Amino acid sequence: MNFVPYKALIEAHVGSWEVAFVLLIVAYILYRVGKAKAGKIVHMLLRLMMVIILVSGAWMLFVGHASDFYYYLKGIIAVIAFGLMEMSLGKAKRQEGSIGFFIGCIVALVLVILLGYRVFM
Known part of the structure; x- marks a missing residue:
């Protein structure tokens, strides 16, 4: 897949x-310091990025890599990372202990990024 729209899709996905x-780090910090209104705005922007990531990732998966199980694994871990993002920010918003979810989310994000750049292959 070397045509221009596909490359633009990849750039949108990576940029997102x-x-x-x-946005995850900013929202987490804002919730932790008690700036709930600003945290909520950043959290909503993060959710928008999640939608863009999911749509662009699914599009790339089914257009260019439908037969590669490696990218399906990346997608599953990405969805888990999104869940951990929501859990960590939800707990931070309620001022509950959330550092475990936050660290888990960061680990999942790093793993997804490494899988995306095919570091493990």
């Missing part, structure tokens, strides 16, 4: 992951 990573 980068923005989501930053």
Whole structure:
């Protein structure tokens, strides 16, 4: 897959992951310091990035890599990372202990990024 729209899709996907990573950290910090309104805004932006990531990732999976199980595994871990993001931010918003979910989320995100760049193959 070397045509231009596919490359643009990859760039949108990768850029969305980068923005989501930053938004996750900002939202977590805002919730932890008691800035719930600002945290909620950043959290909603993070959810928008999650939708963009899911749509672009599914599109790339079914257009370019439908036969490669490696990318299905990446998608499953990405969905788990999204769940951990939501759990960590939800607990941080309620001022409950959330550092375990946050660290788990960071580990899952790093794993997804490494899988995306095929570091393990």
